[in-house]
Amino acid sequence: MNAPISGAGRYIGQRVLRKEDLRLLTGRGQFVDDISIPGVLHVAYIRSQIARGRITSMDLDAARAVPGVHAVLTAADLGVFTTKIWSMHLTEVGGPLTRPLSNENVRYVGDPVAMVVAESRYIAEDAAALAWIEYEEEDPLITVEDAMNGPLVHPGTDNNIVREVQTPPNPEFDNIVASAAHVMTSTLRHQRIAQSTMEARGVVSNPTGMGELTVHIGCQSTHIASAAIAMAFDLPENKVRVVAKDVGGGFGLKAQPWREEIGAIAASLLLRRPVKWIEDRLEALTTSCPARESDITTTMAFDKDAKLLALDCVYNSNNGAYPHMPDAGMPVMMFMPGPYRIPAYRFVGKAWLTNTVGLGGYRAPWAIESLARESLFDKAARQIGIDPVEIRRRNLLTASEVPTRNPLGIEIDNITPIECLDNLLTKIDVPAFRAEQAEARKQGRYMGLGIATYIEPTAANGVFPLLSDHAQIRIDHAGKVIANLSTHSQGQGIETTHAQIIAEQLGVNVDDVTIYQDDSTRSGFGPGGAGSRQAVVAGGAIIRAARLLTEKIKAIAAHALNANPDDVTIEDGMVKVAGAEAMSRSLKEIAMLAYGDPKRLPPGMEGGLDAQYRYTAPRMFTHASAAHACVVEVDAETGFVNIKRWISSEDCGVQINPAIVEGQIAGGVTQAIGVVLHEEFTIDSRGNPTAVTFKDYHLPAISDVPTFEYTHITTPADNEGGFRGVGEGGIIIGGPTLLNAIADAMLPFGDLPDDLPMSPTKLHKLMQPNPPA
C-alpha cells in the first residue's frame, strides 16, 4: 500500500461545496444548445414511420420549397463522405454498417432517411412534415423470439445473431448440476430502458478556418468524440476540435457520437455552414439508443450445505437494428460470478438484431448479472430453508480465499463484501423487522426486506481506450493553479473532486485551483466518463503530476533561499522553510522566479512551473464492494410499492468528497428504482414506440424515492490515492435489493412475474386472484 497522500484530510474526505454549482444555479452553465454561432442552420430529421421495409419513392420537393430551407439531404448526398460510425472503443462498431442516413431499406421506426437544414428548427420541422415517402412495408421483428424465427434484419448474414460469447466447454458441467442436492432455475426479462439524460443529445458543428472543424457536442469524453468524428470522416484527429463544457447527463448514451450527430456534422461540411441539431424529447424517447433489453435464465446448483457447485446462464439481448456495440453479454459473463465462490461456471450469450432502435450502453450495462444472481440466491434460500443473509455468507469469498481469480480469470483481491454486509446488519434489526412483518401480514399489510451484496468492477485498465488518464498541472504567474485533465464530467463534479486532490497534494487552497476538461485540443487523451474510472485513474495522474510539481517548487525555493529542499513545505499557498518563518515565500513569488528569472533557478533546471503525468491504475479492475438493504410495503389495494427505508453500505476506498460519493450512490439507486418499478420503453407489434412522453415513460419522481441512509467502511485501494470507483454501483445493487424486498413482501401470493418492471398492475394482479391462505 502507498503512504497516504500528503496532509491527508485537509481536502480529501471533506464535503467541499461544488465549484460547478455557482454557474449552474445562476443559469450561467454552457450546454450544447447554448452555443450560438452567427448563421447557424438547424437540422430536423425525416424519419421512417415504419419498422421494416423498402423505400419505393421519396418526394422532397415540397420540403425543399419551404422558405428558409437551405437543403434537404439524403444518404446519397452524404455519400461523398465515408461516414462510418465508430464505437467508443474507436473500432468499427461491428455487425451492421452504420451510417447517418438510411438508403433504400429502413429498419426501425425513427430510422433517419433524410434531413432538413433550415434557418430555424421551427422551419426545419415544417419542411420535414412535407416530405412524402412511400414504402413497401414488411412485418417487423420486434423481440428476440421474432429474431430467432424471422427473416434477416440485415442482408448478407447467416442469421440475426450479431455476436456470441460463451465460456470454454466443461464436459463435467452437466454432471455437477445433475448430482447437486439443490438446483434452482429462474428467468428474468429485463425491459428496455430509455436513458433519459435531462439534456438530450445535441451537436453544433462549425467548419471554420483552413481545414478546421470545431464541434460542440454532448459527450462523455471530448477525446473519444474527436477521434470518432475524425474516423467517421477520414480526417486526421488534429483537424477535429471537440468542445464540451457542461453536459446534462451521459450514462453511456453520449459515450460516442451516433447517427444524428454525425449526420449534422456531415451537413456542416457539405454546406460549409455551422449546423446545429438538438434532439427533442420525442426523439430521445424513441430513437436515442435505449438500453438493457435482454433476458437471462440462470441456474444455481448447491450442495446439501447450500454452497454453490455450479452457476449456469443463458443470455439473449435485443440489439435492435444498429447497436452502439453488439452486446452478447461479455461483461455480464465477466462479472456474474461477483464476490462469490463458483466452482463451475457456464455462460452462453447471444446478441440478436431486430427492427427496433439500436441498443446502447447505460450505466453498468452488465447490471442484469446482479439482478439475476441476487434474486436467485433469495429464491434458493427460501427453497432450501435458510436465511437470505446466511446463503450469501456461505458463498461469499472469505479473506483467506483471496487473492484469487474468478472463472473468467479476473483477479479478485482487496474486496470487502462481507465487511460491508456486516456493517449493513448493524444498521438494520432484521429480527425486529421479521416480527413487524409478521404482525403487518396479519393486518393485510405486505412488507418486505431485500438484501444484496456485490463487487463493482471500476477503472478497467485492460480495455482500450479506457486505460489511462493524463494530468497537466501549472502554476500561473499569480501563483494560482490551472489543471488540464483528460477527464470529462456529465455531472459527476470533477471540477470539485479533482481540485480537492490537487489542493491536498500541492498544499494550496482549493479555491485557487481551476480544472479544465472541456476541449479535446487542450489536454492529453482520455476516455472520460465510462466505467467508474475518473477518480481512480485521473486521481492517480493528478497525484503523480502534483508530486513532480511539488519537487520543482521545493528545489526552486531551496535554491533561491539557500535552504535544504527537505526543509521546504507548501502550506495554504505559502512556501515555507522549516524553522525560518521569515523566509516564507508565496507561490506567486516562486512562480515569478520560475517564469521570469532563469538565473536564479537551480543549475540546469528549465524555467516554467508545470508538470504532467499519465497514469494507469495497477489492477485490471479496482473493485468497490457493497451491501444494500431496503424495506418496502406493497399496497394490497393498488399494487403500489412504497419504499420505506434504504440503507447503503459501501466501501469505495478513500472518499474524495463524501457528498459527491453519496450523490453517485443515490443517483444510481434511483435509476435502479426506475428499472424495478416503472420505467419501460414499450413498443407495439408494428414496432412503434408507445411511451413517447414523460407522461408515458415514468422516470422516478421525488415521491418515488425515499431518503437514503449511508454507511461506509474505508479500505484504501492499492493505487495512487487509494480511491475506488463509485459511479455504477448504485444502479447495480439497487435493482436486486428492491426486487428482493418486493419478492419478500409478496411471498404470501407466490413468485413474482419474471418480467420487469414490477408495475402496480402486475403486482395487483398477482395479489387479487390469490388471496393469502
Added chain:
Amino acid sequence: MSDHAIALTVNGRQFTEQVEARLTLGDFLREKLGYTGVHMACEHGVCGACTVVVDGLAVRSCLMFAVQADGAEITTVEGVAAPDGTLNPVQQAMRECHALQCGFCTPGVVMTLTSLTEGGNKPDEKTLLQAMSGHLCRCTGYQGIRKAIKQLAAGETA
C-alpha cells in the same frame, strides 16, 4: 405565420420584440433574449426544467407562447441572485445541500422553490415537496433537493 409586437419585463429589464405567434416563451427567452439558463428538456410540460416565474407564478415556459407574455413581468434563473452575485436563499440551500449534479433540471427547481418562498412566504416542507412532484431529475435521486427543502422550510439559510 403572423408576427406580433410584445412588450415585457424580464429580470427587471424592459424588452419590445416582434415574435411569431407560435414561438414558445422558452425559445423566446433563450434565443431572442439570451437567457440560456432556461433549459428545454421535455417541451411537453412534464419535467419542469424550463420553469420561469411569470407575474409571480411558476410557469412552464415550454407550454406558453411568447405572445401570451405580452405585458408580463418574468423572472428567469439569471434574475434571482443579488447583483453582486450573492445567491438567493433557494440557490444557497441547494448549493449547501449538493442538490444538483449535471445541473440541467436545476434552473426549473430553483424557480419553483423561489416562487413559493419569496416575499416572506413560509410554506411548510410538505408544500414544497409536493411542488417538486412537477420536476424530474435524473442524477441526484432528489436527496439534496429534499435536504434543501427541509432547510428552506426551517428557515435556516442565510
